[in-house]
Amino acid sequence: MWRPSVRRKVSGRGAAALAAVLxxxxxAATADVLVExxxxxxxxxxxxxxxxxxxxxxxxxxxxxxxxxLVWMVDEQGMAEIDEPDRTEVLDYLEAHYNTDRPNFPRR
Ligand code: HEC
Numbered sequence: 001m002w003r004p005s006v007r008r009k010v011s012g013r014g015a016a017a018l019a020a021v022l023x024x025x026x027x028a029a030t031a032d033v034l035v036e037x038x039x040x041x042x043x044x045x046x047x048x049x050x051x052x053x054x055x056x057x058x059x060x061x062x063x064x065x066x067x068x069x070l071v072w073m074v075d076e077q078g079m080a081e082i083d084e085p086d087r088t089e090v091l092d093y094l095e096a097h098y099n100t101d102r103p104n105f106p107r108r
Pocket of ligand 1: 043046047048049050051055056059069070073077078079080090
């Protein structure tokens with residue numbers, strides 16, 4: 001199975017550049033599914049190597065649930081461990097926008 005390296009650091013200039021691309025490309029198919037808030041660039045960077053962001057947007061989890069999902073993704077699905085501080089930022093984002101009430105469940 002093809003295993004992409006998701007160890008690329010997406011901080012500093014890279015994150016800014018990525019954020020700029022996402023902002024400019026707001027009409028591109030991949031850039032308008034997830035809520036455009038702090039941390040979204042990390043989700044696109046870490047989570048869309050193996051599957052669409054739709055699979056993320058369709059889930060509603062508590063922070064604990066997302067944490068477990070990340071562990072499962074590493075243990076069972078071959079995802080590379082996400083280093084801090086990125087992991088915390090990913091959880092902050094997911095907890096805020098994709099919690100159990102699923103405030104941003106995709107309608108398309
Ligand atoms: C190395 C590949 C890989 C990466 C990177 C990855 N995933 Fe996954 N993920 C998978 C695979 C494979 C499945 C489908 C497993 C299945 O249902 O058989 C999956 C399924 C999921 C699901 C659905 C779980 C369910 O209940 O069916 C969610 C939600 C999810 N991933 C979130 C994420 C998030 C958030 C990230 C980024 C932090 C991420 N994934 C990164 C491989 C990956």
